[in-house]
Amino acid sequence: MTRAVLSIGSNLGDRLDHLRGAVAALGDGVLLVSGVYETPPWGDADQPAYLNAAVMVADPAATPGDWLARARAAETAAGRTRDADRRYGPRTLDVDVIAVWDDAGRPVLSDDPELTLPHPRAHLRAFVLRPWIDIEPHGRLPGHGWLTDLLNAEPLAADALELSPRPDLTLESDT
Numbered sequence: 001m002t003r004a005v006l007s008i009g010s011n012l013g014d015r016l017d018h019l020r021g022a023v024a025a026l027g028d029g030v031l032l033v034s035g036v037y038e039t040p041p042w043g044d045a046d047q048p049a050y051l052n053a054a055v056m057v058a059d060p061a062a063t064p065g066d067w068l069a070r071a072r073a074a075e076t077a078a079g080r081t082r083d084a085d086r087r088y089g090p091r092t093l094d095v096d097v098i099a100v101w102d103d104a105g106r107p108v109l110s111d112d113p114e115l116t117l118p119h120p121r122a123h124l125r126a127f128v129l130r131p132w133i134d135i136e137p138h139g140r141l142p143g144h145g146w147l148t149d150l151l152n153a154e155p156l157a158a159d160a161l162e163l164s165p166r167p168d169l170t171l172e173s174d175t
């Protein structure tokens with residue numbers, strides 16, 4: 001049994017549709033879905049604004065590697081395209097594995113470049129932490145502490161002010 005928090009983001013094409021595609025591709029594993037946020041581009045300012053959200057998933061059989069495989073499958077299913085030469089550049093869909101917990105609730109730690117856990121830049125990204133707080137208000141980022149403490153301290157506090165909640169956009173299925 002593992003539980004994981006995934007970050008989903010899109011800044012090309014029909015952004016909302018891409019996020020919805022990601023949630024659909026994750027299927028029965030999805031436990032909780034955050035609100036949608038419009039966020040300024042991080043890491044490379046010369047690109048359109050993103051829509052970001054966070055998803056909590058769980059599966060009795062999934063290994064940490066399975067979550068990376070499912071993240072990649074969701075990107076493919078939602079028709080991921082990207083500029084391969086551009087680090088932090090625009091993309092139709094990005095699904096990052098932010099953190100994973102084992103069946104005893106212990107965080108899984110990994111320094112494997114293929115799957116580093118927790119995600120090595122999560123603590124620097126208001127666009128990851130703010131949606132995650134929606135679905136886990138008392139959550140902790142393993143190795144870094146309470147989500148709310150991270151988001152309320154500089155430099156993230158300034159970034160958090162730039163995020164726009166989009167309650168008009170929802171990822172939940174209508175059915």
Ligand SMILES: Nc1ncnc2c1ncn2[C@@H]1O[C@H](COP(=O)(O)OP(=O)(O)OP(=O)(O)O)[C@@H](O)[C@H]1O
Nearest residue numbers: 087088094096097098113114115116117118119121
């Ligand atoms: N926790 C993780 N989640 C997703 N990918 C990871 C993780 N740790 C390592 N990776 C590796 O990172 C590589 C690059 O992923 P990707 O193309 O999504 O990077 P990026 O979106 O440009 O940057 P970032 O990962 O900072 O968002 C992938 O090949 C993947 O194996």
Ligand SMILES: Nc1nc2c(c(=O)[nH]1)N=C(CO)CN2
Nearest residue numbers: 009039040041042050088127
């Ligand atoms: N706001 C925002 N900025 C980003 C995002 C993202 O999802 N949201 N993803 C990136 C990929 O590395 C780079 N920059």
